[in-house]
Amino acid sequence: MLKKADINKFIAAVMNNGYKVFGPVKQEDGVSLSELKTTDDISFDYFNFILPPKRHFFPWSELLYKYKDKTIHEAPLPEDKTILLGIRPCDARSFSFLDNVFIDDKAVDPYYQNRRDNTIVISLACNQPLPSCFCTSVGGTPAGKEGTDILAYDTGDSLFFEECSERGSSFLKLYSKFFSTPDQADVQAVKDFIAKAEKQVLSVNIKNAAEKLKEKFYDSVWDKLSFRCLSCGVCTFFCPTCYCFGLYDERDRRIRVHDACMYKGFTLEASGHNPRPTQSERMRQRIMHKFLYTVENFGKIFCVGCGRCVTACPVNMDIRENIVEVIG
Amino acid sequence: MGGTESIENKLKDAVKDLFLKKKVDIVIGFEKGSLPLTSRPCFIRSSDMAERLVWNASCTNNLAVYLPRFFQKVPRAKKSGTPPPVVGIVAKGCDARSVVGLIKEKQILKENVVIIGMSCQGVIDRRKIESFIDGSFIAGGRQEPGGILEITTGVGDKKKIKVSDVLAESCIECQYPHVENADVRIDGESITASDDGYKAIKAFEEKSPEERWQYFTDEISRCIRCYACRQACPNCYCKVCFAEQTLPRWIGPGDELSDVMIYHIGRIFHQAGRCVECNACVRACPVGIDLRLFTRKLCMDVKELFGYIPGLSIEELPPLLRFELNDNNDFITTG
Ligand code: SF4
Ligand code: SF4
Ligand code: SF4
Ligand code: SF4
Numbered sequence: 001m002l003k004k005a006d007i008n009k010f011i012a013a014v015m016n017n018g019y020k021v022f023g024p025v026k027q028e029d030g031v032s033l034s035e036l037k038t039t040d041d042i043s044f045d046y047f048n049f050i051l052p053p054k055r056h057f058f059p060w061s062e063l064l065y066k067y068k069d070k071t072i073h074e075a076p077l078p079e080d081k082t083i084l085l086g087i088r089p090c091d092a093r094s095f096s097f098l099d100n101v102f103i104d105d106k107a108v109d110p111y112y113q114n115r116r117d118n119t120i121v122i123s124l125a126c127n128q129p130l131p132s133c134f135c136t137s138v139g140g141t142p143a144g145k146e147g148t149d150i151l152a153y154d155t156g157d158s159l160f161f162e163e164c165s166e167r168g169s170s171f172l173k174l175y176s177k178f179f180s181t182p183d184q185a186d187v188q189a190v191k192d193f194i195a196k197a198e199k200q201v202l203s204v205n206i207k208n209a210a211e212k213l214k215e216k217f218y219d220s221v222w223d224k225l226s227f228r229c230l231s232c233g234v235c236t237f238f239c240p241t242c243y244c245f246g247l248y249d250e251r252d253r254r255i256r257v258h259d260a261c262m263y264k265g266f267t268l269e270a271s272g273h274n275p276r277p278t279q280s281e282r283m284r285q286r287i288m289h290k291f292l293y294t295v296e297n298f299g300k301i302f303c304v305g306c307g308r309c310v311t312a313c314p315v316n317m318d319i320r321e322n323i324v325e326v327i328g
Numbered sequence: 329m330g331g332t333e334s335i336e337n338k339l340k341d342a343v344k345d346l347f348l349k350k351k352v353d354i355v356i357g358f359e360k361g362s363l364p365l366t367s368r369p370c371f372i373r374s375s376d377m378a379e380r381l382v383w384n385a386s387c388t389n390n391l392a393v394y395l396p397r398f399f400q401k402v403p404r405a406k407k408s409g410t411p412p413p414v415v416g417i418v419a420k421g422c423d424a425r426s427v428v429g430l431i432k433e434k435q436i437l438k439e440n441v442v443i444i445g446m447s448c449q450g451v452i453d454r455r456k457i458e459s460f461i462d463g464s465f466i467a468g469g470r471q472e473p474g475g476i477l478e479i480t481t482g483v484g485d486k487k488k489i490k491v492s493d494v495l496a497e498s499c500i501e502c503q504y505p506h507v508e509n510a511d512v513r514i515d516g517e518s519i520t521a522s523d524d525g526y527k528a529i530k531a532f533e534e535k536s537p538e539e540r541w542q543y544f545t546d547e548i549s550r551c552i553r554c555y556a557c558r559q560a561c562p563n564c565y566c567k568v569c570f571a572e573q574t575l576p577r578w579i580g581p582g583d584e585l586s587d588v589m590i591y592h593i594g595r596i597f598h599q600a601g602r603c604v605e606c607n608a609c610v611r612a613c614p615v616g617i618d619l620r621l622f623t624r625k626l627c628m629d630v631k632e633l634f635g636y637i638p639g640l641s642i643e644e645l646p647p648l649l650r651f652e653l654n655d656n657n658d659f660i661t662t663g
Contacts, residue, residue: 029455029615029616045463047465047482050614050615051552051615060552060553060583061581061582061583061584128482130465130482131363131364131465131466131467132363227371228368228369228370228371230393230556230559230560230612231559232554232555232556232558232559232560232612233554233555233556233559234554234556234612234614237552237554237614238614246581248580248581248582250580250582255581255582257581257582257583260554263555265572310362310363311363312614314389314556314559314560314608314611314612315368315369315389316361316362316363316366316368318362318363320362321362
């Protein structure tokens with residue numbers, strides 16, 4: 001247990017040991033995941049961050065190498081020791097999904113891997129799920145431990161810390177002087193907390209979605225479903241598990257930048273042909289990729305139920321309704 | 329009495345009537361959204377579907393954004409030569425001006441559009457509601473007669489908020505709430521036209537160039553370049569946007585601030601004398617950048633320099649589409 005009043009001391013000690021700490025910082029337009037300059041910046045008054053935290057491991061725009069004097073200079077590997085504090089369990093779960101993609105048996109992305117290896121994730125269980133949340137329908141829970149090193153529960157005056165990985169436990173050992181042992185009441189408080197939060201999450205019936213989607217590739221449902229979509233890409237940019245990127249050569253460098261299957265240009269070929277010419281094929285790709293292809297490739301639905309796409313979509317395309325409409 | 333509910337019923341009846349008289353093939357309107365206190369675009373294809381229509385202060389989208397796609401060649405359509413459908417559109421004052429703009433810019437056919445002009449009482453800004461409920465979220469809500477929103481907050485409190493207290497800035501500043509070119513008119517109470525003399529813009533102009541540049545820089549550096557602002561805007565119908573053109577490539581695709589700024593400066597200038605100040609770009613922006621301030625400034629300039637207001641008359645061509653010898657050219661500086 002850590003008294004909230006003592007969190008400053010704990011964070012200060014962590015910072016003193018050379019960690020950059022990113023956590024919930026109050027800003028004009030809400031609380032965002034930003035670097036803490038001082039320990040006073042921290043605010044636990046938030047539901048979830050507007051932007052998904054994937055950017056910490058997989059930045060929006062990233063230098064891969066520079067060309068200079070006819071040689072290629074690879075970008076140095078990121079070495080900063082980092083703490084991500086206050087990540088919600090759904091988002092923490094997305095990290096373990098991204099690991100499947102970027103730290104694969106066949107290919108490893110060294111930039112991603114280095115960032116992951118140098119980062120301790122301290123997530124914060126949800127006490128207040130939003131109307132857009134549906135983590136429990138896709139295998140998560142408001143107190144899920146997947147993808148995190150340490151899970152904290154906000155029990156009012158204190159934070160209850162639970163170790164979720166070896167890295168997490170050895171990290172906490174270093175700072176044990178800040179923590180007290182929880183008593184029976186604390187443990188009960190945590191249990192109540194989980195039960196209450198879980199009950200509040202909306203449930204969506206997507207049983208056997210992958211099986212059913214296999215039959216739907218040529219279905220006319222996509223045309224009907226997608227007509228409202230503006231192909232704006234916000235849903236993919238805001239999705240914590242979307243990982244597509246494009247490579248671009250600029251004058252003296254190569255960068256990679258997030259890209260999204262919802263864009264018309266995503267599949268545009270040099271000849272001018274576009275195999276996904278309308279939002280219908282694009283919507284199909286997004287849903288198929290998340291609920292079928294990743295199940296085939298990684299055994300996982302690539303959706304953590306954070307609901308960001310639901311709230312951020314300018315025309316309220318709600319993936320919870322969409323998937324049900326497709327699989328019937 | 330004059331509430332949005334009776335307007336909603338009138339709208340349903342009018343749309344049913346349009347289908348029964350075979351005057352439309354499709355109507356773009358609003359239905360209830362999936363989150364509390366939201367509405368979203370819907371496409372009505374028969375008179376029985378008209379029951380889905382809603383009309384209230386959460387009908388925020390500018391539906392004109394969907395019109396061009398009915399008149400473009402659909403890549404997968406096998407048959408060519410099928411005539412375009414007749415499309416009805418539920419329109420607020422700003423939306424109707426977008427429709428007129430699209431007609432003038434030859435993106436849609438005037439004969440094939442039926443404007444259903446709504447009496448507009450303005451639409452809500454969800455961010456304003458959220459600030460009213462002290463950092464909680466909207467867990468439930470509905471609009472009651474008399475322009476009152478009944479909100480249930482995340483902690484279970486019930487709150488009554490007046491629509492007029494949480495109106496979008498664009499509605500507070502709206503000069504043309506009345507639909508000029510309606511084919512069908514749904515009457516009811518409407519907001520009064522504002523005549524604030526572009527107060528916010530004038531105040532912005534008063535600032536020093538450094539302050540204005542700083543504001544622009546701060547706002548734009550939050551942009552994640554998703555292009556939702558462009559996709560939500562009825563004026564942004566270009567098949568290939570300069571921002572994504574590759575031959576030549578005008579701007580880099582990454583997060584360099586100068587690239588992001590050029591996208592925005594380009595988009596803003598392409599709106600000169602075209603932006604109808606509907607706020608669709610601002611609402612679509614997932615990080616909440618106030619883009620309308622900039623496009624509005626250009627529309628104010630065009631009004632002052634050329635006396636032109638976008639989307640009011642179908643006949644008058646916009647300054648970017650015409651040339652006259654006595655055109656104002658004060659802004660050209662020499663030597
Ligand atoms: S849903 Fe689309 S953008 Fe997201 S990972 Fe899949 S293909 Fe990429
Ligand atoms: S956010 Fe909505 S409108 Fe934009 S691409 Fe996604 S589904 Fe389509
Ligand atoms: S620029 Fe923005 S406010 Fe202007 S017409 Fe387009 S979407 Fe509406
Ligand atoms: S919608 Fe907002 S974040 Fe997206 S490109 Fe436009 S200004 Fe940038």
